[in-house]
Amino acid sequence: MxxxxxxxxxxxxxxxxxxxxxxxxxxxxxxxxxxxxxxxxxxxxxxxxxxxxxxxxxxxxxxxxxxxxxxxxxxxxxxRLDADDAASSAPTQVMDSPSGDSSSDEKARVAGAPVPPMEADVRQAGTSKAPRKKWPVVVGIAAAAVLVLGGLWVAMNMFVEPAVDRVExxxxxxxxxxxxxxxxxxxxxxxxxxxxxxxxxxxxxxxYEATTALMQEIEDSTADLLQIYAGRATSSEVADLAAELPLGAHRREAGLDDTATGVAYIDYTEVSEDIDGDAIDLALAYNATAIFSVYPDISTVRVTLQEANDSQWDADTYVFERTSLESSFTSVSDGLVTQLNSSLFESTDAWSQVKGYLDRAEFAERVVDRAETN
Structure with a gap:
């Protein structure tokens, strides 16, 4: 934290x-x-x-x-939007008097609604005034309705729906x-x-409960744990470390890939669908960082994650590369962390600083997005 x-x-x-x-x-x-x-x-x-x-x-x-x-x-x-701002931003139309005089006494300014055009004064001999045209009024009402509906749509998308999503x-x-x-x-x-x-x-x-539990796992994962496993990687040690890292209870398999040098893998299964995606991203980024720091001879960490009630075909796959993750840390730390190695967990304070970089806004999300392959 x-x-x-x-x-x-x-x-x-x-x-x-x-x-x-x-x-x-x-x-x-x-x-x-x-x-x-x-x-x-x-x-x-x-x-x-x-x-x-x-x-x-x-x-x-x-x-x-x-x-x-x-x-x-x-x-x-x-x-909510400020009512005064909304009123001041509404369009203003001017209705001129029949005589065309532009004096303030003969103009009416109406905010936010269209105004019927002036009634023409026909002065021809032997004829009466021309009837008032109705179609501009209809068009004005339709335009006002469109504006109102458009405002409601914008409000729903910008304020109501995001607020509901935040609550959910x-x-x-x-x-x-x-x-x-x-x-x-x-x-x-x-x-x-x-x-x-x-x-x-x-x-x-x-x-809340599922996500908080995973966040607590990350919080409880300390430099002391990593110091126990520091050294050259073996398949069994990678499996044991994966079991003690966050999401370890869902580890199905873990170890070193026999067909490729420097590649570790972790398969997670039955991961709760209730855990928030941001917490999952943070846990995956944390685990990859820990494994690269503990085992300098590992260059790639391949992860599959299958949620509860999903088939194996629905599992998400991620490939974390040491060079890519080190580059991300170099950027977020302003050059203070350029390599992932045992120096990062020599003390509790040093590892807490690494965890702080992981916790920075959207850092873990970007790292995981870059690693995702499906």
Whole structure:
């Protein structure tokens, strides 16, 4: 768990873990991570950037009500368009007076709706005024209806559906919540830190528990474990290490490929469909990094992953290459990590730094996407 994640978790200590608060927590974390990356890009040191980032959000009490839930005013301000902005951006049409005078007394400005054209004043001898034409009114009403429907469609796609997805995929944005620091949801576990929060939707509950369990496996995987296996790879040692790494309970087979030099393989089966995809990506990237660091003579790690209820033909296949993964670490660490070897787990702090790079926004996802072959 990186330091920024821990800081955000600290901000929410004792708060009720409603779905809205979970969403707010992840929005804050995402904003802080982006701000931190900007500071680093500006040339700040990591410590200075981390300090300034934390100082930008010293508390969340101003956005939460006394009972720990997202306040009504704050929720409405962050989840809807400002009515004044919407009105000011609406088209304005002008209806001229029959005489054509452009004075302010004879013009009517109407925001957001079409206006019928002026009624022509026919002054020919022996005739009456020309009847008002109706088709522009019909066209105007149709145009207004199109604008309204278009606005509703945009709102649904930009605000409503993403909000629903965030609620349904709660755990996708709460990767580092563990039972040790999670609070309750909707008052069910409020005031009982350490208990697994409960969700109204059983699917959300399963996702949370399965994903949190895998994230805890990654958190518990330490430099001490890797030090035990450090050395030249053998097929049995690779199999044993794979069993102790995250997802190890789902290891079906692992070892060295007899037909290719420097190639290790791990086959996972019966992986829970409830585990969020981001957590799976992080676990796979972590395991490949660990194996390359422990065994310098391994150049490729081939992984297959089959979810529960899927056939072997539905399994996902990944091929992690040492050179590609080292290049990714060189980029994300600004050249501090250029090779994956035993120096990375000589101490707990050194390995924690490696895990911090893995936990950076979208890093694991990019690494896994590059390795995926199907």
């Amino acid at each position: 990186n330091e920024l994640r821990m800081y955000v978790e600290h901000l929410f200590e004792g708060k009720v873990l409603t779905s809205e608060n979970i969403e707010l927590k992840e929005e804050i974390y995402g904003n802080l991570m982006a701000r931190y990356q900007d500071y680093l890009a500006d040339g700040m040191s990591e410590d200075e950037a981390l300090k300034k980032t934390k100082e930008s959000v010293p508390s969340i009490d101003d956005v939460l009500s006394p009972d720990g839930e997202l306040s009504e005013d704050e929720g409405s301000d962050t989840r 995929d709660t755990v996708a944005n709460v990767q580092d919540i563990t039972q040790g620091n999670a609070g309750g949801n909707a008052g069910n576990n409020a005031g009982n830190p350490g208990q697994t929060p409960t969700f109204t939707d059983p699917e959300d509950q399963r996702e």
